Amino acid sequence: MKKLSFQEVVEKLNKFWSDRGCLIVEPLDTEVGAGTFHPATFFKSLGKDPWRVAYVQPSRRPCDGRYADNPLRLQHYYQYQVIIKPTVADIRKIYLDSLKALGINLKAHEVRFVEDDWESPTLGASGLGWEVWLDSLEITQFTYFQQVAGIELDVVPCEITYGLERICMFIQEKFNLFDLEWASGVTYGDIHKRHEIEYSKYNFEEASIEMYSKMFEYFEKEANRLADKGLAYPAYSFVLKASHAFNVLDARGAISQNERPRYIAKVRSLAKRCADTYIAGME
Amino acid sequence: MKDFLLEINVEELPTSYARPALDKLKSAFIERLALERISHGDINVYGTASTLVCYIKDMQLKQEDLCQEISGPPKRIAFDENNNLTPQGIGFAKNQGANAKDLKIKSTPKGEYVFIVKKIKARPTKEVLQVLIPEAIKSISFPKIMKWDDSGTRFARPIESILVLLDKENIKIRMGNIPAGIAKGLSAGAYLKKLQKSCVLDQDKRKSEIENMIKLAQKKLGLDEYIDKNLLEETNFLVRLPVLMIGDFDKKFLEVPRDVLAASMSKHQRIFTLSRDGKLVNKFIAILDGKGRDIAKMKKVYGNILEARLKDSLFFYNEDIKKPLSELTPKLKDLIFHKDLGNMFEKIQRLEDLSLFISEKLNIDPVKKNDIKKAAYLSKSDLVTQMVGEFPSLQGVMGMEYSLKSGEKESVAIAIKEHYLPKGLDDNLPETIEGAVLAIGDRIDNIVGLLGSGIEPKGSFDPFGIRRNSQGLIQIINYKSLRLEIAGIIRKAIELYKGKLKIFPEELEKKVINYIKERLESLAPDTRPLELKQAVLRSGCNDIVSAFKRVGALSEISAEKYFLKAAKVCERTSNILKGAKAEKIGEVNEGLLKEDLEKEVWKAYSANSGAIKDLIKKEKYKEATRAYGEAFFEVLHKFFDNVLVNAEDKALRQNRLAMMQAINKLYTNDVADLAMLPQIVVE
Numbered sequence: 030m031k032k033l034s035f036q037e038v039v040e041k042l043n044k045f046w047s048d049r050g051c052l053i054v055e056p057l058d059t060e061v062g063a064g065t066f067h068p069a070t071f072f073k074s075l076g077k078d079p080w081r082v083a084y085v086q087p088s089r090r091p092c093d094g095r096y097a098d099n100p101l102r103l104q105h106y107y108q109y110q111v112i113i114k115p116t117v118a119d120i121r122k123i124y125l126d127s128l129k130a131l132g133i134n135l136k137a138h139e140v141r142f143v144e145d146d147w148e149s150p151t152l153g154a155s156g157l158g159w160e161v162w163l164d165s166l167e168i169t170q171f172t173y174f175q176q177v178a179g180i181e182l183d184v185v186p187c188e189i190t191y192g193l194e195r196i197c198m199f200i201q202e203k204f205n206l207f208d209l210e211w212a213s214g215v216t217y218g219d220i221h222k223r224h225e226i227e228y229s230k231y232n233f234e235e236a237s238i239e240m241y242s243k244m245f246e247y248f249e250k251e252a253n254r255l256a257d258k259g260l261a262y263p264a265y266s267f268v269l270k271a272s273h274a275f276n277v278l279d280a281r282g283a284i285s286q287n288e289r290p291r292y293i294a295k296v297r298s299l300a301k302r303c304a305d306t307y308i309a310g311m312e
Numbered sequence: 313m314k315d316f317l318l319e320i321n322v323e324e325l326p327t328s329y330a331r332p333a334l335d336k337l338k339s340a341f342i343e344r345l346a347l348e349r350i351s352h353g354d355i356n357v358y359g360t361a362s363t364l365v366c367y368i369k370d371m372q373l374k375q376e377d378l379c380q381e382i383s384g385p386p387k388r389i390a391f392d393e394n395n396n397l398t399p400q401g402i403g404f405a406k407n408q409g410a411n412a413k414d415l416k417i418k419s420t421p422k423g424e425y426v427f428i429v430k431k432i433k434a435r436p437t438k439e440v441l442q443v444l445i446p447e448a449i450k451s452i453s454f455p456k457i458m459k460w461d462d463s464g465t466r467f468a469r470p471i472e473s474i475l476v477l478l479d480k481e482n483i484k485i486r487m488g489n490i491p492a493g494i495a496k497g498l499s500a501g502a503y504l505k506k507l508q509k510s511c512v513l514d515q516d517k518r519k520s521e522i523e524n525m526i527k528l529a530q531k532k533l534g535l536d537e538y539i540d541k542n543l544l545e546e547t548n549f550l551v552r553l554p555v556l557m558i559g560d561f562d563k564k565f566l567e568v569p570r571d572v573l574a575a576s577m578s579k580h581q582r583i584f585t586l587s588r589d590g591k592l593v594n595k596f597i598a599i600l601d602g603k604g605r606d607i608a609k610m611k612k613v614y615g616n617i618l619e620a621r622l623k624d625s626l627f628f629y630n631e632d633i634k635k636p637l638s639e640l641t642p643k644l645k646d647l648i649f650h651k652d653l654g655n656m657f658e659k660i661q662r663l664e665d666l667s668l669f670i671s672e673k674l675n676i677d678p679v680k681k682n683d684i685k686k687a688a689y690l691s692k693s694d695l696v697t698q699m700v701g702e703f704p705s706l707q708g709v710m711g712m713e714y715s716l717k718s719g720e721k722e723s724v725a726i727a728i729k730e731h732y733l734p735k736g737l738d739d740n741l742p743e744t745i746e747g748a749v750l751a752i753g754d755r756i757d758n759i760v761g762l763l764g765s766g767i768e769p770k771g772s773f774d775p776f777g778i779r780r781n782s783q784g785l786i787q788i789i790n791y792k793s794l795r796l797e798i799a800g801i802i803r804k805a806i807e808l809y810k811g812k813l814k815i816f817p818e819e820l821e822k823k824v825i826n827y828i829k830e831r832l833e834s835l836a837p838d839t840r841p842l843e844l845k846q847a848v849l850r851s852g853c854n855d856i857v858s859a860f861k862r863v864g865a866l867s868e869i870s871a872e873k874y875f876l877k878a879a880k881v882c883e884r885t886s887n888i889l890k891g892a893k894a895e896k897i898g899e900v901n902e903g904l905l906k907e908d909l910e911k912e913v914w915k916a917y918s919a920n921s922g923a924i925k926d927l928i929k930k931e932k933y934k935e936a937t938r939a940y941g942e943a944f945f946e947v948l949h950k951f952f953d954n955v956l957v958n959a960e961d962k963a964l965r966q967n968r969l970a971m972m973q974a975i976n977k978l979y980t981n982d983v984a985d986l987a988m989l990p991q992i993v994v995e
Contacts, residue, residue, distance in 0.1 A: 095624075098627070099620070099623055099624055100623065101620040101621065134606070137605055137609070138605065138606060139600055139610070141550060142323070143324075143550070143582075156458075164609075164613040165581040165583070165598070165614050173470070185461070202609070204617070204619075
């Protein structure tokens with residue numbers, strides 16, 4: 030079987046999950062740290078309504094930048110996120126089928142489910158599940174949500190988060206991210222290398238601490254103001270902006286250990302407000 | 313009688329949950345089957361992270377019969393004077409579902425009562441199991457549990473199916489929406505065999521197979537025989553059918569400090585490091601699950617991932633060593649120690665003072681004292697390095713590495729590493745005096761600070777490790793035989809917090825000592841009788857080394873006649889003093905000694921007390937006990953038989969009590985209060 034390119038992997042996953050009743054939606058147009066932040070996960074996990082969705086989410090982790098020097102770390106990468114709510118009994122079998130659909134031979138290689146109790150302190154979200162290892166390479170985070178925004182969930186969604194680069198590494202047998210084939214003749218590095226270097230420099234050296242500190246305050250205020258008016262989506266978009274501002278300040282070394290819990294608590298309580306506002310507006 | 317099998321299929325449990333779950337399952341069955349009067353043969357549990365099996369041989373197919381006697385009202389209430397049943401009597405029979413003729417009268421110490429003997433019908437085992445099994449499964453507790461469907465069932469991970477076989481009969485049980493497993497007509501025994509064929513089901517067998525595989529490979533390659541025990545246990549529950557694979561990585565990464573390499577390998581990939589003559593080599597062992605894999609490609613993936621990660625570690629390492637460690641120390645001001653206790657920089661300042669104080673008490677020479685102070689200053693600086701940020705478990709180890717890189721003395725570097733030891737009950741202890749002093753100071757500062765701000769362990773919940781700290785403290789002091797007055801150090805530690813604590817110093821000191829005493833009791837070896845340990849601790853635990861010595865010495869002689877004599881002396885003197893508690897007992901006045909026998913007792917005291925005190929001082933506890941028992945047992949025996957201690961005459965009485973107190977304290981003050989032992993009989 031031909032080795033899939035990055036864009037073919039996305040295509041295959043879209044097809045696979047679409048065939049299993051998932052809506053295929055587009056990424057959120059705001060900087061976020063993970064696919065979980067997308068309202069298609071954060072809001073839709075709340076309440077009792079069934080929901081199945083899949084999407085790619087570009088994710089930013091300013092602290093993880095390595096100036097394109099590290100073969101495994103990026104400050105900007107791609108997650109493929111699936112939410113199946115409520116979860117189904119054979120969800121793990123379906124997941125393994127998705128790996129087979131990508132041409133991965135599960136007899137010749139070993140899939141391991143390694144305990145990982147996932148938690149997002151800023152979203153007040155947590156769940157139990159695993160990191161999925163393929164021959165010791167972590168390719169997926171598999172979580173049964175128990176809480177979102179500090180709210181105990183009545184209906185348990187299963188969240189499957191593929192690390193797209195990792196899966197491509199395995200499929201293409203290339204152990205440097207930048208060598209991955211995005212499409213025939215075009216590498217991941219061609220598209221992202223300069224972006225990585227410049228953003229690493231920006232996050233660690235150039236981002237204006239003064240501006241981001243002020244922005245954090247503005248975003249916080251705006252999120253609260255909008256939540257007061259019952260506008261859950263706009264309020265939430267400002268929570269995400271605040272969260273990203275916090276991450277940049279962190280990468281910039283501008284947040285002391287004492288302040289960190291305070292920032293996180295602020296974002297979490299904003300996220301909780303948005304969740305409450307969202308629930309209040311449900312029919 | 314038929315064999316029984318329970319199989320719980322579950323989505324992979326965390327590796328650390330599996331063994332306790334199996335143990336709990338076994339004890340739950342033993343307990344509940346006994347309660348239900350179902351006899352059975354051997355009971356065994358086997359399992360992996362995804363399969364828990366309980367196999368019970370020769371299970372009785374019916375409960376044992378049970379006759380139960382139920383006591384009712386007294387006869388005089390249940391029957392009237394004409395021997396007819398009263399409404400109360402009728403009510404009792406009715407409530408028990410019995411007829412009036414079933415009522416029996418029995419005389420008891422409290423008088424005559426009405427009884428009913430109820431025969432409880434034996435139920436078929438199958439019926440009992442349908443209730444018992446879900447209860448046994450629910451009794452398994454985990455650190456974290458979850459729900460996964462609308463039934464509300466909770467477990468550590470979703471349960472996929474439950475199979476119950478009583479011989480060939482597939483018993484259906486109801487637990488949430490969990491489906492029954494399928495056995496396709498197999499008997500319990502045949503099903504177990506089938507499971508055992510597909511994997512190494514027995515956790516202990518699997519573990520020793522893995523261990524042997526690794527040892528064999530190490531031998532073949534001419535490598536050191538060493539296995540990380542924690543990783544072995546973890547690996548044991550990551551695989552069902554172990555297969556060994558040897559891989560390698562680029563030599564250049566051997567530059568990364570050993571502990572970093574080991575942490576990266578064991579934590580991120582669960583693979584075993586290998587060494588030759590104590591030095592790591594660029595090879596590793598991975599335990600894979602199942603046969604028929606593409607080993608060539610797997611090796612490549614494992615090796616490449618490892619190298620990519622080590623590249624990151626090397627990056628952290630090179631970043632961290634750009635500055636000497638001492639330059640990082642002021643950054644500890646940004647790191648909180650505890651919200652009520654200030655930051656980490658303040659912590660190391662206290663630690664400097666406290667370890668100097670301890671050094672002085674131990675008469676440590678000025679050069680070492682200086683090293684201890686330096687080590688205290690650097691002890692926490694690695695917490696703000698990138699490497700420890702990535703691998704928190706490397707705290708201390710990186711402190712050592714980086715301080716050496718910054719040109720510090722080796723003894724300082726080792727003390728930094730050692731001050732975190734022991735991390736658990738079975739961990740190594742500090743070897744150097746510098747490390748030990750720092751470790752003691754750090755622990756006392758932790759215990760005093762945490763207890764002092766009102767934090768206390770509750771049940772098994774001890775998030776700040778107060779018990780662990782107390783335990784470590786005792787282990788270090790005992791291991792290094794450090795003669796310290798622990799109370800004095802606690803007072804100093806309290807003082808160094810400069811009023812930051814919520815609890816008053818005197819109260820806090822008592823509290824801290826109590827915690828240490830409690831831990832001391834659990835750490836000291838068990839004695840026979842068990843109370844001997846408490847008896848020793850009652851006589852003081854300020855000097856921990858002496859407490860251990862006394863426990864050790866006395867438990868060796870606790871069956872000797874002279875020991876029992878000494879114990880009897882303590883007991884009798886203590887008993888007589890108990891009654892006199894209210895009276896103020898003074899010194900013995902020789903002029904008031906009247907009876908010959910009491911003069912004889914006092915003579916024994918005057919003749920022997922000096923020598924006994926001397927033996928105690930020299931810590932010859934066995935000899936001291938012998939001398940004490942021999943000196944006083946016979947003479948006191950006669951004395952108690954013939955002389956009334958509690959005489960009418962107050963002066964006489966006081967004097968005799970004073971004598972008893974002197975004899976009692978001679979031993980109990982510094983060795984052990986043997987009066988606490990149960991039933992002391994001297995034959």
